[in-house]
Amino acid sequence: MAGPQNELPTVSSVTLVLPERNDRVKADEDKLRVAYMVRTFNVGGLERCIARLANYLDRERFEPMVICLRKSGSAADWLERDDVPILELNQRDGNDPFALRRLAQMLREQRVDIVHSHNWGTLVETAIARSWADVPAHVHTEHGQGLHAEQKGLKKKLRTTVERWAFDRASQIVICAESVRPLIHRRNGFPKERMLFIPNGVEDPAQVPVAVPPAELRQQLGIPADAIVVGSLGRLAEVKGFATAVEAVAMLREREQNVHLVLVGDGPEEQNLRSLAGQLGIAAYVHLPGRQSQVADWLRMFDVYVNSSRSEAMSMGILEAMAAGIPILATDVGDNRLLVDGAPACGLVTPAGNASSMAAQLERFVNDSPLRASFGVAGRDRYLQHYSIATMASQHAELYLHHSSGVAPELAAAAQ
Structure with missing residues (x-):
């Protein structure tokens, strides 16, 4: 050359000899x-x-x-x-x-x-x-x-x-x-x-064509049309804290709240979560459909998005929920508070690992449809402005x- x-x-016994950079000619300056x-x-x-x-x-x-x-x-x-x-x-x-x-x-x-x-x-x-x-x-x-x-x-x-x-x-x-x-x-x-x-x-789910309507997904899982669906996306790993979400939903079912939990993803904790739901007597109300390639359809089915993580940086699932206009309940870890507790807020924050607090916050969503709607609109607006x-x-x-x-x-x- x-x-x-x-x-x-x-470095590592390799001596590299190369021409000066200014000898290179760019194809398109x-x-x-x-x-x-x-x-x-x-x-x-x-x-x-x-x-x-x-x-x-x-x-x-x-x-x-x-x-x-x-x-x-x-x-x-x-x-x-x-x-x-x-x-x-x-x-x-x-x-x-x-x-x-x-x-x-x-x-x-x-x-x-x-x-x-x-x-x-x-x-x-x-x-x-x-x-x-x-x-x-x-x-x-x-x-x-x-x-x-x-x-x-x-x-x-x-x-x-x-x-x-x-x-x-x-x-x-x-x-x-x-x-x-x-x-x-x-x-x-x-x-x-x-x-x-x-x-x-993250992608805008509004730009993704509907493959399976929310009503059909509910029917496939056996979820009544009038039930509140609390959902989440993510790997079923211990750090995601999904056991806390299962326990919180069990508390709501004991209070006769018509709530179902849907966790979309797979991972090593799947069997443990199924066992926990069975032990708490809510196996029929906890749904683990596995990993899904088309998450936009599942987001459309959720009434509330829950992030139960014990540790987090910036949750992609929360961003996707914001994009879909879904109200959010998130644990106070990583950037979760920054994402949901702004002005205006697009959700609520709860301590990590505290099922009682999570259940109380979820109950607010269940009983307050206007609150869910206002948080959903705020989240969608913040997504369009900052997180597209x-x-x-x-x-x-x-x-x-x-x-x-x-x-x-x-x-x-x-x-x-």
Whole structure:
């Protein structure tokens, strides 16, 4: 390859020699090439966010791509356009000393202007390869609260030190939840003011055609037309606290309230939840239809959305409920209060793990139809203003454009 040579640092016994960046010729000087980094492009919340960004970025200004450190996966089906290439690095398990070299070469060959990594899984590789390939900007997003939770002792300290090293070299650290800001600061000392809050966006269920009408779903589950349906979306895992919701509904049934609970999702707690419902004598009123690909129809059936999580960053389920105009009852964890307890409020907040409090708040919804309606309207309005995919994509576009020009962005807060 012709042109002046630049010898770059040695990492894992690999010395990478690449031409200077100014030897590259962009195919279209008016567009920025954005590379989204993942380990594998399998189904998950992080991958859903990447697919949404890639789908909605303005093609007049951006050319998105997805780079998988290992392999692609079923999340590729979420890409709605055929102009988003998916590149695979095929990184081997364990020690793969040449992976960084291949990644840097890939970034150079693709003439990437902005590389966007997500969570710990792609942070360090991206930070190193970006510097080797002379990519102008590196945006890194933290999606949740659980980073390094499984690590202890020296291993945790080492990982946290490396994380801070990579954070300091990124152009921008983005957080999807305000509750993550103090956690990161306590963990590695990264300044709170240098983190930029851009919340995730979700699809508008009003734009999704009805596949199965709510009345038909009720009939399939054996739920009477006059019953109040309390519903939730999510993985049936212990951290989601669905046992508290089951216990709260049992209390309401004891008070002769006509309430049914529908939990859409699958996971390791499914059998435990079924057993708990049976022990409490409400098996006929707790419905676990499993994982559903078309959640918009299920949202239309819910009268109240419940988030019972013990730990949360920013709940995608709450955002989807807001988009559907459903009143919300949420535990006071993570960003839940920020989402539902605004002005005007679109729901109520209850302590995590407190079935009695949850039952009392649910009873307010059951007995107050105007309250449900007003919260639903407020939630829908807040979604349209702050949490649509178009808003999320627009905020990221502004971020990319600012960093491509070397000017730090000042985005407005997503929710006040």
